[in-house]
Amino acid sequence: MNGRHDAEPVAGGGYRFRLPDEMVGVAGMVEIELALETGGWRLWRRGLPTVTVGRDGGEVVSFTLEASRDSQRIAYSLTPDLPAQSELRLAIDGARLVGAPRLHWHPRPRLNGPFLILAPHPDDAELAAGGFYSDHADSLHIVTLSCGEKLKGVDRQYLDGLDRTLADATRRKAEWRRWNVYASPMLAGLPAERSTLIGVPDGQGWPLIHDGTPQRPVWPLREARAFNRAELPFSEADVLEREHVLAALRQMIDAIRPNTILVTDPEFDPHADHRATSLALAMALAKSAHRPTQVMLYANHYRRAYPPGPAFQPAWMPPRSIAIDDLFDDTPTPMLWPLDAERQKHKALLLDSMSDLSPRANRRQQRRRARRAGFVPTFAADRDPYFQAAVRSTELFRVLPADAFVAGWFRRLDTAD
Missing domain, CATH: 3.40.50 (Rossmann fold)
Known part of the structure; x- marks a missing residue:
């Protein structure tokens, strides 16, 4: 399931999005596309821009972003125990969002062993x-x-x-x-x-x-x-x-x-x-x-x-x-x-x-x-x-x-x- 959805703005700043019915009880991730305006950012003054994602008073996860790239993505893990009406909130510091974040939902692929890793070095x-x-x-x-x-x-x-x-x-x-x-x-x-x-x-x-x-x-x-x-x-x-x-x-x-x-x-x-x-x-x-x-x-x-x-x-x-x-x-x-x-x-x-x-x-x-x-x-x-x-x-x-x-x-x- 790779449907795209827009996050909704919330009062006081930030955005929120709800878990689709198809993802309830499913382990996976949400891919969040961010369109940003980062011009004039000063690393030596403030450090890198950050995005935080949290849900229903639970753990808040921080993602550091690149300093000057206008289009970026973050990947947030979803666990099967998330309730159907779970609400995720997103906030950003150090850059400005241009429009609402776009969301892609991805169930975790089923993995079967044996496994083989090929490493160049x-x-x-x-x-x-x-x-x-x-x-x-x-x-x-x-x-x-x-x-x-x-x-x-x-x-x-x-x-x-x-x-x-x-x-x-x-x-x-x-x-x-x-x-x-x-x-x-x-x-x-x-x-x-x-x-x-x-x-x-x-x-x-x-x-x-x-x-x-x-x-x-x-x-x-x-x-x-x-x-x-x-x-x-x-x-x-x-x-x-x-x-x-x-x-x-x-x-x-x-x-x-x-x-x-x-x-x-x-x-x-x-x-x-x-x-x-x-x-x-x-x-x-x-x-x-x-x-x-x-x-x-x-x-x-x-x-x-x-x-x-x-x-x-x-x-x-x-x-x-x-x-x-x-x-x-x-x-x-x-x-x-x-x-x-x-x-x-x-x-x-x-x-x-x-x-x-x-x-x-x-x-x-x-x-x-x-x-x-x-x-x-x-x-x-x-x-x-x-x-x-x-x-x-x-x-x-x-x-x-x-x-x-x-x-x-x-x-x-x-x-x-």
Whole structure:
């Protein structure tokens, strides 16, 4: 049910809206479209604009908005125990609404395991779905494509001065992050045998998968895959070809037989390796013996945007205006996965266990980050800013049938040709 409704203004300011009959007793979410006037906003004076949503004297939830975007969306969780006449109220501070908010109601899609998460790099599964996969650790596998070994310079290695050459430092980073692939999920109860690494060279996923250009890994495949419980095909190859990756994915899909696969969102995530991971899944599914029921999409990067505000508030919902592509005929259904306070803290541990997210910033760097972001971090002010973006009270996904996912990608490939 994706009906659109207008909220009603209330005396004294703000808006209210009632739960439709079709959503009574149904878990899901309401997507709230906001048309805003934010001109002249001064971050250094007031911080970021905020919207609060509350119901019938219950909990009030705050959402931080971007400082200068005219069209924004927020996603508010609905639980089955909401009474039929429940009334939600919305108020905004720091910006002016242009017209009444527009509402879209979305029942939560039915999810069935086993689950498989495809991650472009170590930490992508944790950033997007650390709470979700902790809640499904007994029926979930993670397949990571790349070690994430790319290093911009010797001065950017994790331990200053450890290695003298870029080649040595890069291999060291690959070894370090390979450990993350298996060790970090164990904090969530996921045994190491349900984590698998393929060994795609970091930063080369798109030319390898989309263009079919073979790549030579800086770390031999046999070494990269040394901790895998599953023996993947072509592990002795010196050069990695597209079919080698697709064969590995098909083997894992056919062995795990997942009903639901989580992968990067090709309509919102512009990172080339992330788009390559999504495309690789579509190509693998086209020839796999097993076809899952549905695909859940997640995005860790966005075009011209960064999730605003500190941690512990609901997930940021990107405006459609920043989408990078339009692949699917039917818009995927947005879905929120709730994380209570303890689960959010657990997710923070998962992220801090990741080598790429845990380096500390000095006080000067912290102040510069806070000024640029427009807010003071809620916690972990010295960590990577992804902590604030990822540790939220909900995780946002978009869900669509697996057949529609594959068809959308192949339609895009046909158009490109």
